[in-house]
Amino acid sequence: MRKLIFLVSAFCCALLPTACGDRQRSAEREATANEVTIYVSTDRVFSEPILRAYEQKTGVKVNAVYDTEETKSTGLANKLLAEKNNPQADVFWSNEPVRTLVLESRGVLAPYKPPNADGIPATFKDPDGYWTGFSARIRVIVYNTNLVKASEAPRSIYDLTDPKWKGQIAIADPRFGSTSFHVAALYAELGDEKADEFFRKLKANGVKIVPGNSVVRDLVVRGEVKMGLTDTDDVNVALEDKQPVAMVVPDRDGMGAPLMPNMVSLIAGAPHAEAGKKLIDYLLSPEVERMLAQSEAVQIPLHAGTEGPKNIPPINSFKPMTLDYGKAASRVEDVVKRLQPILGL
Amino acid sequence: MVMKSGMSYFSVSHFSVLSLAVSLFILLCALPAIYMLGLSFTSADGHLSFENYRRLLVEARQRELLRTSALLGAGAAMLATLVGAPLGLLLARARFRGKRWWRLALVIPLVVPPYVLALAWTWLDITSELTYSLTGAIIVLGVSFYPLAMLATEAAARRVDAGLEEAALLVAAPRRVFAKITLPLVAPAVAAAALVIFTLAISEFGVPGLLRINVFTTEVFTAFAALYDFGAATALSVPLLLATIITALAARLIIGERMLTTRRSSRIGLSLTLGKWQTPMVALLLTIIALCVLLPIGVIAREAGGLRLIASSLSNSRAAVINSFALAGAGATLVVMLAALVGYARARMRARWSGLVDLALITLFAVPGTVVGIGLIGLWNHADWRGEIYASPLIIVIAYLARFAPVAALLLAASVRQIPVSFEEAAVVAGASWPRRFGRIVLPQMFTGLSAAWVVAFIFAIGEIGATALVAPPGESTLPVRVYTLIANTPASNLAALSLAQVIIVFLPLALFALFVRQSGGEK
Numbered sequence: 001m002r003k004l005i006f007l008v009s010a011f012c013c014a015l016l017p018t019a020c021g022d023r024q025r026s027a028e029r030e031a032t033a034n035e036v037t038i039y040v041s042t043d044r045v046f047s048e049p050i051l052r053a054y055e056q057k058t059g060v061k062v063n064a065v066y067d068t069e070e071t072k073s074t075g076l077a078n079k080l081l082a083e084k085n086n087p088q089a090d091v092f093w094s095n096e097p098v099r100t101l102v103l104e105s106r107g108v109l110a111p112y113k114p115p116n117a118d119g120i121p122a123t124f125k126d127p128d129g130y131w132t133g134f135s136a137r138i139r140v141i142v143y144n145t146n147l148v149k150a151s152e153a154p155r156s157i158y159d160l161t162d163p164k165w166k167g168q169i170a171i172a173d174p175r176f177g178s179t180s181f182h183v184a185a186l187y188a189e190l191g192d193e194k195a196d197e198f199f200r201k202l203k204a205n206g207v208k209i210v211p212g213n214s215v216v217r218d219l220v221v222r223g224e225v226k227m228g229l230t231d232t233d234d235v236n237v238a239l240e241d242k243q244p245v246a247m248v249v250p251d252r253d254g255m256g257a258p259l260m261p262n263m264v265s266l267i268a269g270a271p272h273a274e275a276g277k278k279l280i281d282y283l284l285s286p287e288v289e290r291m292l293a294q295s296e297a298v299q300i301p302l303h304a305g306t307e308g309p310k311n312i313p314p315i316n317s318f319k320p321m322t323l324d325y326g327k328a329a330s331r332v333e334d335v336v337k338r339l340q341p342i343l344g345l
Numbered sequence: 346m347v348m349k350s351g352m353s354y355f356s357v358s359h360f361s362v363l364s365l366a367v368s369l370f371i372l373l374c375a376l377p378a379i380y381m382l383g384l385s386f387t388s389a390d391g392h393l394s395f396e397n398y399r400r401l402l403v404e405a406r407q408r409e410l411l412r413t414s415a416l417l418g419a420g421a422a423m424l425a426t427l428v429g430a431p432l433g434l435l436l437a438r439a440r441f442r443g444k445r446w447w448r449l450a451l452v453i454p455l456v457v458p459p460y461v462l463a464l465a466w467t468w469l470d471i472t473s474e475l476t477y478s479l480t481g482a483i484i485v486l487g488v489s490f491y492p493l494a495m496l497a498t499e500a501a502a503r504r505v506d507a508g509l510e511e512a513a514l515l516v517a518a519p520r521r522v523f524a525k526i527t528l529p530l531v532a533p534a535v536a537a538a539a540l541v542i543f544t545l546a547i548s549e550f551g552v553p554g555l556l557r558i559n560v561f562t563t564e565v566f567t568a569f570a571a572l573y574d575f576g577a578a579t580a581l582s583v584p585l586l587l588a589t590i591i592t593a594l595a596a597r598l599i600i601g602e603r604m605l606t607t608r609r610s611s612r613i614g615l616s617l618t619l620g621k622w623q624t625p626m627v628a629l630l631l632t633i634i635a636l637c638v639l640l641p642i643g644v645i646a647r648e649a650g651g652l653r654l655i656a657s658s659l660s661n662s663r664a665a666v667i668n669s670f671a672l673a674g675a676g677a678t679l680v681v682m683l684a685a686l687v688g689y690a691r692a693r694m695r696a697r698w699s700g701l702v703d704l705a706l707i708t709l710f711a712v713p714g715t716v717v718g719i720g721l722i723g724l725w726n727h728a729d730w731r732g733e734i735y736a737s738p739l740i741i742v743i744a745y746l747a748r749f750a751p752v753a754a755l756l757l758a759a760s761v762r763q764i765p766v767s768f769e770e771a772a773v774v775a776g777a778s779w780p781r782r783f784g785r786i787v788l789p790q791m792f793t794g795l796s797a798a799w800v801v802a803f804i805f806a807i808g809e810i811g812a813t814a815l816v817a818p819p820g821e822s823t824l825p826v827r828v829y830t831l832i833a834n835t836p837a838s839n840l841a842a843l844s845l846a847q848v849i850i851v852f853l854p855l856a857l858f859a860l861f862v863r864q865s866g867g868e869k
Contacts, residue, residue, distance in 0.1 A: 037819055044830045063819030068810070068829035078569055078715075079815050082722040086732060088818075102573055173554070175571040211554040218837050224473075336571050341406070345559060 035061040036275035037088060039076045042067075042095040042262055043233070046297035053291070054282050060275060065089070075099075080108050080267070087269045090276030093262065093283065096178045097133070100263040101329030104130045110268040112277055116284035119303040124261050126326075133261030133325075134284050135292040135299035138312070139182045140257065141248045142235045143227035144220050154227060156251045157186075160202060167206035170216045170228035175336050175345065178213060178231055178260055181328070185258040187335045188328040189321055195335075199342045209343060220245055231260070232312055236298045239311050249318045256319035261302060262292075359779035366686035370754070373683075374747045375705075377720030378712045384723070385579035397580035407564065411584050414547045414561040417482055418588070421546035422539045424487025426494045428633065430535050433498025435626065438527075438616050447630060448499075449859045453638045455492035455801075456851045458808050458825065460551035461844040462489050464837075465641040467555065468648055477557045485552055488637045490542045494535065496801070497756075500793050501534030502527070504763050536600045537759060541752060544589050544711045561585060565713055575719055582713050589711040593704055642848070648841035655842045659850075662843075665827040666850055672738060672823060673807035676745030680802040681757075681795055684750050688757030689787065693766070703758075709751035714811020717747050721816050736818050744812040749805050753798045760794030761787065800855065807851050824850065 040047045044066040051062045067076045077099040080092060084106070092109070094100045103109055104126070111129035124133030141154050154160060160169050172179040187195040208225060210216055216228035217235060221243045235247040249257045264283050270276045282288065289301035298309035308314045339345065388394035402408055432451060436444055454462065463485045467476055475481055505527055513522040553560040561584060568578035649655055659666070691702050721744055725735040734740055764787060772782045788795070810825045817826060828843045 065817070065819045066822075066830040068814050068826065075570055078573060078575075078719065079722065081573060082575070082719050082815070083726050086726045086728050088726070088736065106573070175567050180571060209557065211551075215555070333572055336567065345563075 034059070034275075035063060036090050036272050036279050037063040037065075038091040038093060038276075038279060039065045039080060039089045040067065040093045041076055041099060042093055043297070046233070046292060046295055046299075047093065049295070050283070050288055050291055054279065058278070058282075060278075062279070077103060081106060084108055084268075087267050087271065089267050090270035090272045091279050091283075092265045092267060094264075095137075095262050096181045096260050097131075097263055097325045098181045098184065098329045098332050100131045100265055101326055102332075103265070105330070108268060110266045110270070110273075112266040112280060114277065114281045114284055116281050116286075119286065120284070121302060121304075123323075124302055124325075131263045131265045132280075132284055133263050134302055135289050135297075136259045136261040136302060137178070137232045137297075137299055138249055138257050138259055138318075138320075139178065139185075139229060140232055140235060141227055141250050142217060142220050142230050142238075142245055143248070144223055144225075145244045145246050147223055147226045150246070153246070153248055154250070155248060156254055157229070158198070160207070160227070160229075161198065161205050163205060165205065165226060167208075168226040169202070169205065170208040170210050170219050170225045171202075172213045172216055172230070173209055173211060173345070174339055174343070176212075179229070180332055180336070181260060182229065182258055183339065184328045184332045184335050185321060185323055187331055187338075188323065189255050192338070196338065196342060199339060203343050207343075209345070217245070233297050233299065236296055236309075236311050240296055249313055251321075252318050256321035258323065259300075259320040262299065362780070363686060363690045366683060367690055370683055370687050370750060373743055374750045375709060377717050377724060377747050378709055380723055381575070381579040381712075381716050381720040385576045385583075387576060397576045398583075401580060402584060407561070407584075410559055410561040410564060411588070413479065413558060414585065415588055416479060417486065417549075417553065417558075417560060418543040418547035418592075420479070420483035421486035421490060422543040424483060425491040425542045426535060426539045428487065428637075429491035429494025429496075429538070430498045432491070432630075432633070433495040433500075434502055434531070435630075436495070437499045437502030439626065440616055441623065441627070445859045448495075449856060450634050450638060451495060451630075452492045452855065453848075453852065454488050454641070455490065455804055456808075456855070457489070457641065457848050458844065459486060459489045459549060460555065461645065461848075462641055463552040463555045464840070464844075465644040468644045469640075479558050482553055482556045482558055485556070486542075486546045486549060488641075490545060491637070493542055493801070494538045496797055497534045497538035498531060500760075500797055501531045503793065505530045533600050534759060536596045537756065540589075540593055540596055540707060541710070541756075543592055544707065547585055547588060548711065548713055562713065565715070569715055569719075578719075579716055582716050585713070586708050586711050590704055590708055593707050597700065597703075642845070645841045645845050648838055649845050650838045650842070654838065655846050655849075658839070658842045659846045662824060662827055662846065665822050665824045668738070668822065669807050669824040669850070670854075672741050673745070673803050676742045676749075676806040677799050677802040679742060680746055680750045680753050680806075681799045683746065684753035684757050684798065685788070685791065685795065687750070687754040688759075689761050689783070691754065691758040692761035703755060706751040706755045710748075710755075714748060714809065714813075715815065718744065718812035718815030721747065721812065725816075735816070738818065740816045740818065741813055741823065744816050745802075745806040745809060748809060748812060749802050753802055757791065757794055757798055760791045760798075764790045800858065803854070804851065 038051065040051070047066070048064070051064050054060070055062050065076065065079075076092070077094075080087075080089060080103060083089070087108075092100065092103065100109070109130045111126075113129040114132065117125055117132045120132060120134060124136075126132070141157065141160070143153055154162075154165075159165075174180055174183045183195075183199075186198070190198065208219070210219065213230040213234045214237075216225075216230045217238055219225045220228050221238050232247065235245060238245045239247075251257055264280050266273065266276050266280060286301065286303045286306045289299075289303055289306050292299040293301050293307060293309040298312050300308055300312060300315050385397050386393055386395070388396060402411070436448055463482075466481060466485050469476070509530075510522055510526055513526050517525070547560075548562060550560075550562040550566055554563065561581075565578050565581045565585075568574050568581050572578075691699060691706075694702065721740065722735075725731045725740060725743070727735075734743070768786050768790075769782050772786055777785070807823070808825055809823075810829060813823055814826050814829070817823065822830070824847050828840075828847060831839070831843065
């Protein structure tokens, strides 16, 4: 027994220093310029074709890592954080602002102002160049057209607290994904007290909290609930599938609807920084925005003059919520802690 | 006679091999968890800090979540054992034909990912109160894991020395022998399987989330996905680990280390001749298969809508399927190899330390996959030879080792303990070296345990997502990672089709296994 312990310790001591030490980065890694690594949070079905198109166009090999649905695993933002001391990725393509802004605050990103960003309004760009927004989605209300008449359909998120819809509303878990962005935006817009009040009323109205936006959509399609909050691309999948649903862009006359752009950033210490910059340029081009608009992603282009997606109201027909993305994202942790007791999470 | 003076009869090669195995085990399987634990005691600027633990379980809300988790774990373990243990006994002892096919059919719920079973449950359209409830979650997880109880019970029931039962039959009725001899000898294995099921159930996150019950694992998840705080997330895993430790200690107290060394016999001593109970037994088996296998698969298939969708999902996922098979196959093989050696070391250990080692092994198994994943990144993602491994598919195999070697070692240690030391001692006297003894005596006696461990490790590995999603290099997606990256924005029918494809893919090698591998010891 003692011999065993001695030998085990000897082996461990011999191998442990190599497990703890770090060595100089090899300069040879920069040399392989014909590939680029991108971590993508935007749904794979939409992003993969874009990246394959880039591969075909430029001949550069794109190594992509896709994100799993928000509640199935911890996600790429954590992978990026964990890899910070030895980055494996060159570019991060996020589908909502919160993740990107958290990474910025942790020093994972590097500034880069691509030429194609000039066509994008300033409110969707970081002044220091750490991130640039493009191809946006809207947070909308989806309802079942068989169960809800168009005339009585909700027009504002406040309608969701109406007792006549008690127990018939679903939202995705507000701690994760795009819903976390939505609630952070609401808190930034309404202030803490009014936002707390809204969520208390929502809870009293029997809101069902489900794992994801696609689950919200599925429940509405099945008629298990009559309406819910979700993203435009989730609704569009059901519309394309000829399901009995319709979407409402809420609060056109009030605070407006939150516009949720994709965000693309360069990673600090990227192994193939130059190739990464070129990929970012490509992703911010009107061509890509058009592809995303025309796909089932139905994402709204931010470049002025680029053709918008079908099924979605054009960007000038509704009122977007005026948002400071940085401010909203910085409140997420706080908001999550506030919501836990209110919503009984 | 021999064990008292320790290992003095064994040679240097015995020690070198075992200590190498144990060191590898510690470095590959234990270090990620230890690293993360260290992280949880560190503040942002690198000093020792208890900040992450200060607020742990202080709020009533967290205690309530932990209670729900414990109830879910206990409920699932009980249901799984209630269904699985009798099935295992029947498969081991009753006489009826075509056992390997019954066993294959009954194992299917283990192959279906628990999340998919939960989806099938919601698609059954039962009343909302039952579907989205703790009871519903217990039913789903119980059905998902009963094959573990079944396989463990069958393996243990087959191992009981026929001579013991035959001797008892001379003086007592069969029923009494069964109750007083057979069942107590089988009980430790049943308890071990129940503990593993408890651990799996309390670590579940997707199933409770879908069924809208709040459990403690969600806290861990929130710390990762909403707060991006690794230290806090690891600290939040600790109550779950403690729950596992407490349950393990309780099981040990109740069942005890009542591990009699018995020879594995080539015949079954006390078999259950069913007589007039034959037809009801077949009816029972069919009912279980109908409820736990055919019903969920049928519901998923109905949602998938057609063979065409399934076939196209499969053809699009060809690369992922091949990757999954190769990685899970390699992973299961390495897991079993390492676990066999570590299990042997544990089994031949002096009793004073053995309890602690068992606890350490089950605790390692209870560490959430995401925590292991982040730990692996921290340890392997460096700009040297470790980075080369990190950037290759090998890191996925290491993830499988880290996650599943501990529990495999636990179960294989039980297998080794059934082999009398006197066998090895006799070989020593005959002049055999340790490798020869291990290869010619121990391993063949462990065969049932080894093959069961391989199959279970393969099923777990091929379904693993928590750690794999974090460490997988670009482009090398396994099937579950691919499924989960695709399901975010596809209609439910696509998800059903992909899941069914995954089940078929995993099921095929098991079917082949059943077809070609003959079970020794009273198969008919």
